[in-house]
Amino acid sequence: MAAAPASKLLPNICLTLFLSLILLLLFSLILAFTVFKPKQPIIVVDSVSLLDLNVSITDGVHLSLSLNVDLTVQNPNKVGFEYSESTAVVIYRGEKVGEAPIPGGRLPGKGTEKMNLTLTIMGDRMLGKSEVFSDVVSGQLPISTFARLPGKVKVMNVLKIHVVASTSCDLIIDVKNESFGDQLCQYRTTL
Known part of the structure; x- marks a missing residue:
């Protein structure tokens, strides 16, 4: 079986990294506004x-x-x-x-x-x-x-x-x- 050319793998890797970054940011925002929601001193x-x-x-x-x-x-x-x-x-x-x-x-x-x-x-x-x-x-x-x-x-x-x-x-x-x-x-x- 032949390996996929690098030109086809690169867009998939970029898309995976981009989606991972979006999920990380979304998770951070959810934490910031729920668990770490600021309360008034x-x-x-x-x-x-x-x-x-x-x-x-x-x-x-x-x-x-x-x-x-x-x-x-x-x-x-x-x-x-x-x-x-x-x-x-x-x-x-x-x-x-x-x-x-x-x-x-x-x-x-x-x-x-x-x-x-x-x-x-x-x-x-x-x-x-x-x-x-x-x-x-x-x-x-x-x-x-x-x-x-x-x-x-x-x-x-x-x-x-x-x-x-x-x-x-x-x-x-x-x-x-x-x-x-x-x-x-x-x-x-x-x-």
Whole structure:
């Protein structure tokens, strides 16, 4: 039996390689969008506590305030989550009155990281608001905290999907008892 000429085998080999490559790409895409489908990282506020609260209303209002915020960042993905440097802020009546840096980092797949932030409030920024005197006299100081972590999830080291995880808490500080009243925290994530 005579062997087939090389000119007839070459198209068959090329077609086989081409079809194998297409199947490999299709298989990779199916894995990328099923098994390795990116999920949104989550920031959870574990606790918020007062470190320092000094209020005086003699000769006007004098105020200094520091908060300790414990956060947990959870990565539900099977691949790592890389997040950029960011900032957690304290807001009083729509104005930023304090902040703390959040360093960038990387969480491995299914990883969790605890963070402890100290937010010092700049009293002079609060005193610029006309409502601060009435809030202090009433004994209830409303503030909000907000933390945001922008980052990316790499699927199979090919696809980079940008995600943002954020959390915010609305808090009422009981000035007389130096404690927290109502607390409402919300967690948001976006792909």
